[in-house]
Amino acid sequence: MPRPIRAVVKAAALRHNLQVAREAAGEAKIWAVLKANAYGHGLERAARALAEADGFAVLDFQEAARLRLAGIRKPILMLEGFFRPLDVNLLFKYGLTPVIHNAEQVELLKHMDFPAQLDLYLKVNSGMNRLGFGVDDVRLMYNTLRLHPRVGNITLMTHFADAEGPGGVHDQLRWFNELVQPFAAPRSLANSAALLRFREAREGWVRPGLMLYGCSPFADWNAEEIGLQPAMTLSSELIAVQNLAPGERVGYGFTFEAKEPMTLGVVACGYADGYPRHAPTGTPVLVKGQRTRLIGRVSMDMMCVDITDIEEAYIGAPVTLWGEGLPADEVAAAAGTVSYELLCALAPRVPVHEEA
Ligand SMILES: *Cc1c(COP(=O)(O)O)cnc(C)c1O
Numbered sequence: 001m002p003r004p005i006r007a008v009v010k011a012a013a014l015r016h017n018l019q020v021a022r023e024a025a026g027e028a029k030i031w032a033v034l035k036a037n038a039y040g041h042g043l044e045r046a047a048r049a050l051a052e053a054d055g056f057a058v059l060d061f062q063e064a065a066r067l068r069l070a071g072i073r074k075p076i077l078m079l080e081g082f083f084r085p086l087d088v089n090l091l092f093k094y095g096l097t098p099v100i101h102n103a104e105q106v107e108l109l110k111h112m113d114f115p116a117q118l119d120l121y122l123k124v125n126s127g128m129n130r131l132g133f134g135v136d137d138v139r140l141m142y143n144t145l146r147l148h149p150r151v152g153n154i155t156l157m158t159h160f161a162d163a164e165g166p167g168g169v170h171d172q173l174r175w176f177n178e179l180v181q182p183f184a185a186p187r188s189l190a191n192s193a194a195l196l197r198f199r200e201a202r203e204g205w206v207r208p209g210l211m212l213y214g215c216s217p218f219a220d221w222n223a224e225e226i227g228l229q230p231a232m233t234l235s236s237e238l239i240a241v242q243n244l245a246p247g248e249r250v251g252y253g254f255t256f257e258a259k260e261p262m263t264l265g266v267v268a269c270g271y272a273d274g275y276p277r278h279a280p281t282g283t284p285v286l287v288k289g290q291r292t293r294l295i296g297r298v299s300m301d302m303m304c305v306d307i308t309d310i311e312e313a314y315i316g317a318p319v320t321l322w323g324e325g326l327p328a329d330e331v332a333a334a335a336g337t338v339s340y341e342l343l344c345a346l347a348p349r350v351p352v353h354e355e356a
Pocket of ligand 1: 033051079159190191192193207208209210211217
């Protein structure tokens with residue numbers, strides 16, 4: 001038998017969350033964002049479950065090729081465009097839509113003969129200062145690409161830095177509108193947070209990622225309130241039980257000391273499985289469906305949990321690390337990170353089971 005840890009991915013939850021995105025998106029079309037192995041859920045698996053999306057967004061050509069090989073015919077958006085001149089051939093081979101975000105990419109395309117029409121996205125830097133063209137060159141780049149006889153549709157795209165936070169999207173949206181004001185072109189603006197919270201960002205093509213997997217980008221609006229269902233549940237079992245007397249300590253660095261008699265369970269899950277090592281004592285965990293807390297330091301293959309008040313929690317008792325009954329968002333918050341990082345970090349050694 002393998003170690004008891006496993007992740008279950010529910011296709012029905014992915015489909016449901018896409019429906020929530022669809023309702024929020026109104027008339028806008030949906031790129032389902034599948035980067036980072038579909039946020040840890042499995043690229044092909046997620047693409048199959050999200051087949052009703054209008055297209056899929058990825059980063060790597062390898063991911064795009066895998067989607068085509070899996071029979072996916074829908075548009076595929078390359079979120080970082082292409083990385084090397086040779087990659088341009090792959091755009092045509094696989095029929096991909098690149099995001100063009102730097103002058104080198106434009107320079108290369110400008111002098112190329114294309115074997116077919118190429119639709120592309122032009123990335124506008126509206127303030128995040130990561131990818132895209134700003135005030136100095138967005139018009140020049142647009143016009144250069146527009147003049148290419150085989151460039152088809154150009155969609156204007158930007159990305160928000162704080163759609164989930166106090167900043168919102170308004171300053172960036174205003175600047176974006178100013179930058180692209182002369183061009184009558186379709187747009188793609190919204191990630192999950194902008195899609196859910198800002199009506200004015202829901203036009204053209206929206207790009208939800210996190211929400212499809214059942215997590216919330218917001219600190220003040222949780223997944224259940226939004227109507228999302230967790231798509232991934234990470235679970236394991238107790239593989240040992242220890243009784244502690246007051247003054248006894250637990251784990252590497254002896255970071256936890258029992259103040260009174262207590263019982264702890266050792267869970268077959270550690271940071272080599274993708275559980276965050278920096279999750280502190282107190283991080284929520286479910287044992288036999290009951291909420292308890294992590295204690296001491298997470299080690300590579302194991303972690304300890306308080307089972308003092310959980311009846312009949314013997315070896316083999318089921319443990320939920322996140323997912324159904326325990327939102328990944330809550331575990332992430334306790335660990336000082338975001339659910340994005342937890343989901344993406346799921347280690348290849350954890351077997352993933354798919355549920356319809
Ligand atoms: C990852 C990504 C998204 C999806 O963001 P979520 O917050 O997961 O919805 C959208 N657009 C771009 C450009 C991205 O890189």
